[in-house]
Amino acid sequence: MAQSTAAPTPTTTQTLTPLPLRAIAPWAVFFGVLMLVLLYFVGAEQGATALVSGEGVHEWVHDARHLLGFPCH
């Protein structure tokens, strides 16, 4: 069924249809921010600024932070 309706449409025109911005925006806002928070914890927490006190986060991701290219200490 699905195959017979999709078959006449060439691949290119099907993929060229952009996803509407209205459909992307809510995901981009919520998950974009969430992902940036994750990056912050890997890249900068307890370095430049600290939300959690101590050195635990910094020390735990220490090697990854250096090797991924973030300034560490």
Added chain:
Amino acid sequence: MNSTTVRTLLVRGMLAGLAAGVLAFVFAYVVGEGSVDAAIAFEESHSHEHGEELVSRSLQSTAGLATGVLVFGVAIGGIAALAFCFALGRIGRFGARATAALTALAGFLLVYLVPILKYPANPPAVGDPDTIGQRTALFVLMIALSVLLGTGAVLLGRRLAPGWGNWNASITAGVAFVAAVGVAMAVLPHGDNIPKGFPAADLWEFRLASIGIQAVLWSAFGLLFGYLAERVLEPRPVRGRVSTLTA
């Protein structure tokens, strides 16, 4: 329907990022840890006070490294999947796989390679702890500028393409990007503070390992996500090439 597609792509992007993170972790452990250890040995031989160890070196180089790289992979995968959703069908006549590959390439260049040309990755012992705030701010600023200018270049290329043709438009956009990034790099202050006597070869090896890790991460993500995205967006067992031949 479209919102569901975005959600599916986002989830698959994060999964592809996780898998790419596993490969990048293996690469980092095998190739990168040697130069981290060398830098720490230098640090200790120069009586840099380090206090008591919160996390042991063996944990930092295994579980700690894995945590950092995997979380980084998931986050990068999610953001790149969202960027892919924007790019799909908007950057030219590319299918899902090609768009994913281009998104990953753009991510590698704009989020990592261009920023580190100005502020390269530094091993332990390199960098003054007192300037960490400033160095982090400059690094983030460099990434933001690179992403903004890169996005601007893509928009410029798309605008010029109808009149100038794809080749000329892409070259012009690329040159404009390089020129603008060059100006930004010239204006921003220096970031390096390499201690006297730190072996140049170790520094280069560390930085090369860092580039390798990010290259593994982004290329694995681009290829994997392209495969996963194509199955969402072009769900047919036999695709494109075969159907055009038989049609």
